[in-house]
Amino acid sequence: MFGARVREIRRGLGLTQTVLADRAGVSLTYISDIERGMRNPTLAVLIQLSRALGVKPEALVIDLDRVV
Numbered sequence: 001m002f003g004a005r006v007r008e009i010r011r012g013l014g015l016t017q018t019v020l021a022d023r024a025g026v027s028l029t030y031i032s033d034i035e036r037g038m039r040n041p042t043l044a045v046l047i048q049l050s051r052a053l054g055v056k057p058e059a060l061v062i063d064l065d066r067v068v
Helices: 002-012 017-024 028-035 043-054
Strands: none
Touching: 002 017, 002 028, 002 043, 017 028, 017 043
């Protein structure tokens, strides 16, 4: 799940959802919803998240096909 991957990377970096939201320019609620699988971000938000986490965009979607 995409949200689980975001959470995994965020926690690995020791970031709170609030810090990630600030860095990505989105709301805390939006980050929470993504991590819980309630929302799917647009491509633009995916790129904002990857920059905020300091990873390439593909790091957020790699191996997602295994979940299906």
